[in-house]
Amino acid sequence: MKKPLKLVVVTGMSGAGKTVAVQSFEDLGYFCIDNMPPSLLPKFWELVRESGKINKIALVIDLRSRAFYDEIIELLRNLGNDETIDTKILFLDASNEELVARYKETRRSHPLAMEGRLMDGINLERDLLRDMRMKAQFVVDTSKLTPRQLREEIFRNFETNAQTPFHIQVMSFGFKYGVPIDADIVMDVRFLPNPYYIESLKKKTGLDQEVYDYVMKSNKTESFYTQFVTMLETVIPGYKDEGKTSLTIAIGCTGGQHRSVALSERIGKALKKDNPVRISHRDIAKRKETVNRS
Incomplete structure (x- = not known):
């Protein structure tokens, strides 16, 4: 029945x-x-x-x-x-x-x-x-x-579930295509080493292991990642206390294909231990060959 x-x-x-x-x-x-x-x-x-x-x-x-x-x-x-x-x-x-x-x-x-x-x-x-x-x-x-x-x-x-339906969206994007207007937190990672200038990595993305490893091997990346995730774990409970049901975190590099993609993957997976998280890559399929940096 x-x-x-x-x-x-x-x-x-x-x-x-x-x-x-x-x-x-x-x-x-x-x-x-x-x-x-x-x-x-x-x-x-x-x-x-x-x-x-x-x-x-x-x-x-x-x-x-x-x-x-x-x-x-x-x-x-x-x-x-x-x-x-x-x-x-x-x-x-x-x-x-x-x-x-x-x-x-x-x-x-x-x-x-x-x-x-x-x-x-x-x-x-x-x-x-x-x-x-x-x-x-x-x-x-x-x-x-x-x-x-x-x-x-x-x-x-x-609410029939024990938890408030709070969820997180971690999104990579390219600044040259515009900042996402629905983002709650925007982080610029263009200060990190750029795989675009490595010929063998240029046409790959942050989803490829070689690009991911290149971005993550930098001391700058490790320091940024540790501090940024710590900051997110500090502020997320405050967003929940204010009654928000969702939080959109946008990670941007120039083209939205290398650095931002790799960092979004790692950050999203780190946050999954405490919250439902969806990871997306807004500009990963876009390429403008006339622009010489990513």
Whole structure:
């Protein structure tokens, strides 16, 4: 018998943190749906069951109108009678004062107070959501929570694995092709001996043993490697404490084929003992013969 589909309905007061919540569920591996009309959901469930590839879904629901609310209540009633779906409701709340402050800061209009006072919309929404709040298995008051703290609360309640899904990407690249814009840490290793100027190594890469050995035999390389890995092992726990789920470390040389590739391989393997690591080489297949250094 198949395990039931895990469904988390994320709802609550507008401005209470649903955007942070859905980003957190995405990092936990949930398939996230933001404000799909309830009338379309039965067809969606059918497609999910047929595919068999999705087992965790976070459904984010905002209150747009009374009619929309009635559809949501009917949807939840039907889900409650479906033994193939394990449904949990996460209700995000905040004090009226905090919600007003957040709306003032973002200068957005409340969805239920488009032509009236902000407090009118908040009070109406709170009244409409009273029953939903009572049905929720998880109620989180975000009035005093930072986005990071809300994220940690969601991870604590919905992460099924013992560890936070933190992972590291170690990437080699060539400076002449541009610095990766998504890198968290960028290290320039162009100060190391360059295999490009050795004729027998010129057309090889850092994945070839001869090139790897040439780069690693330098005292400069060994000193750099030791200090850099020590630094990474020092800062990685801090990234985790700040709520990051991934860290991209970019190692660059001129062409991204020799020194950076060899160092990325060695550094990535060293970090694998404590974290999931993926090693990639962005520019290893690129060669510009008109450029005389690598």
